[in-house]
Amino acid sequence: QVQLVESGGGVVQPGGSLRLSCAGSGFIFRTYGMHWVRQTPGKGLEWVAFVRNDGSDKYYSDSVKGRFTISRDNSKNTLYLQMNSLTVEDTALYYCASRSCPGGDCYTNFWGQGTLVTVSS
């Protein structure tokens, strides 16, 4: 069955960096676009970034643009999120999610269990 497993979360000081990973299995990873979405009790679910299936195009929310970088290694079935210049507002549970596009209807179908990022001094 489809599995997405995030890792790399932890506690980091403001201004620090972290790299999150998301390992996919049970599906043809290289054929799916992939999102990062984060969740906090206060702001709810917030889209962070997206990368096309072949890594050719990347998109970011305004809140992370210039600080976060999404990438993928299809040979390893793994998605990444490099997070730099972290602030307390980046504290959240980070999910990776796959995007399915049958007939152009591009919805988010599978999600991982999330990895927790805490930015605190």
Next chain:
Amino acid sequence: EIVLTQSPGTLSLSPGERATLSCRASQIISSNYLAWFQQKPGQAPRLLIYGASTRAPGIPDRFSGSGSGTDFTLTINRLEPEDFAVYYCQQYNTSPALTFGGGTKVEIK
């Protein structure tokens, strides 16, 4: 940015009752690019409905979605104990950018 407003914030119902959840968009969502997710404590969101009304594989037929334009509804007929959870709507009209509603909690009365 398309803002999604869900109502009510909390719905208190008994098993066997019907739940009607609303999601209103600040702009027209073309092609009905709207999805519904269920989330239980400590779990990831689970896709229920996409394209406003198409059930995802494996989702029971007591879950149904309807609506178009700016007003969408998720209906859960005959609530089962496992259906008590938080439900989110999501628009992907602006895909790849996504926005989510604030959620409706369906709790046991």
